[in-house]
Amino acid sequence: MSIAARDNPYPIRSEQTYLERLRNAGIDPADSEELRLQKSLLVFATGLICLASMVWLLIYWQLGPRFSSNLPFAVQLLLVGNLLVYLKTLNFHVFRVIQLALFLFTPFVAQWSIGSFITASGISIWALLAPVGAILFIGPRESGAWFFAYVFLTTLSGAFDFYVGDTLLAPAQHVSSQTAAVFFALNFTAVSTIVYLLLRYADREKHQAQQRLQEAHRLLQIEQERSERLLLNILPGPIAERLKHSNQTIADGFAEVSVMFADIVNFTRVAEGLTPQQVFAMLNKIFSCFDELAEKYGLEKIKTIGDAYMVAAGLDDALGEPTVTLADMALEMCSLLHHDFSINEMHLELRVGIGTGPVVAGVVGKKKFIYDLWGDTVNIASRVTSEGLPGVIQVDERSYQRLRQQFAFQEPQMLYLKGKGNMVVYRLLGRHAPSSNRA
DSSP states (O other), rough: HHHHHHOSSOOOOTTHHHHHHHHHTOOOOOHHHHHHHHHHHHHHHHHHHHHHHHHHHHHHHHHOOOOOOOHHHHHHHHHHHHHHHHHHHHHHHHHHHHHHHHHHHHHHHHHHHHHHHTTTTTTTGGGGHHHHHHHHTTTTHHHHHHHHHHHHHHHHHHHIIIIIIIIISOOOOOHHHHHHHHHHHHHHHHHHHHHHHHHHHHHHHHHHHHHHEEEHHHHHHHHHHHHHHHHHHHHHHHHHHHHHHHOOOOOEEEEEEEEEEEEEHHHHHHHHTSOOHHHHHHHHHHHHHHHHHHHHHTTTEEETTTTTEEEEOOOOSOOOSSSHHHHHHHHHHHHHHHHTTTTOOOOOOOOEEEEEEEEEEEEEEESSSSEEEEHHHHHHHHHHHHTTTTOEEEEHHHHHHTTTTTEEEEOOOOEEEETTTEEEEEEEEOOOTTTOOOO
């Protein structure tokens, strides 16, 4: 599809009629909906008036005197000629001013050429299309001048008919009262019909424009919801809201947060014999399941670092016991890899470490930003994980104090952690049995 075809909101299709092509002529893709409606209405009105005036002339020749047809044909040529000039220059302002002027003045000229208001069967009523059209083609405020001009010319014609009569007007041939009555009805009916069709057409076009706007709004909402989902996949909900409504740096301190790292054992060695696509598929399958568990327990996934998965609990007040919830997730993660080999085809094992304590959380950078955690608690959780054994969940002292009433542990062990020295850690076995008698 060409660029012009993509950008044009009114493409010319093979099944379009000639009238549809003419209606959309002169409409630019950059036009507003209101301007498109005005252009379409004026072209439509020009066609209606040209057709109606031709029918009027034929009927008048059949029933009335055969006066000169130069004026009606001249009006036809002026209307069509101005339309052709507009289609070439696309100067809509000049086009509508000239057309409205023709709508306004030519009925009065025709009336004066025929005779009086009575002998011309009220043909000047056609000039009412000028102020009505000005409302539709320009706007209500600007139409006041056109209505004033119509009232002035009508009053002027009435004054001439009242004070001067036919003595100074062009001599009119005799018109029977029956013919005059027919054309009174014809003129008023024709003008009323044109006004009605224009208003009906305007209402239909506005309805279609409203539908287009509603469709555009619906598509915009879909894109906005998609952007919201993408943002929430990167940031926690409250942080995303703050970031949308403020350009300030986001950094918060928390007195106690539990942080968990889950590291795949011997991942580098296992990945050596795989293609990049296989490595990605394996990690994506496992980490996607971990994402579902994090959502299930209401925990906040922070990031993945290579083959390590980082989760935090306690960044909001939604969880009553964040450390307990994090321990439950850690146990289910290990159980998932141990039993579900449709996910863990390579029979991989995890090392899991949990640390609890104060952290600083915030958004780093302005492009490709990430929500991350810093502090000694994060370092402890990482060290406890790296010094663990396959399939073992290790926690620090503070985490143990939060978990010991509900979970079973092995005897504490002393480990040397790089950068921290000797530290007591506890190996989490699982939840206490329901029948356990605990203090």
